[in-house]
Amino acid sequence: MPNPRIKNEKQYQALVEKGYSKEKSARIANTPDAGEKGGKARPYEEWTKEDLLKQAVKVGIKGRSYMNKKALINSLRNN
Incomplete structure (x- = not known):
C-alpha cells in the first residue's frame, strides 16, 4: 500500500530494494526534484x-x- 507521505513511491521502492534504509529512501524520494531527469540541475x-x-x-x-x-x-x- 502506497505511503501518502512519500512523493515518489516508485523511486522509494527501488531504493529500498537496492538496500537503502527506509529513512534514507524516503528522504531521497521526497526531495523536490526526485526522480526527474533531463539535466535541469x-x-x-x-x-x-x-x-x-x-x-x-x-x-x-x-x-x-x-x-x-x-x-x-x-x-x-x-x-
Whole structure:
C-alpha cells in the first residue's frame, strides 16, 4: 500500500530494494526534484560548498563538516 507521505513511491521502492534504509529512501524520494531527469540541475562542480553541505544534510551524509568540496561531491554522487 502506497505511503501518502512519500512523493515518489516508485523511486522509494527501488531504493529500498537496492538496500537503502527506509529513512534514507524516503528522504531521497521526497526531495523536490526526485526522480526527474533531463539535466535541469546544475552539475555539483558549479555548486558552492555551502550548497553542497545543505544537500549532504538532506541525504544524511555523515562526516560532511570535515569534507572539502571535492569530497562532498564524491559522497553525494556515491551515496
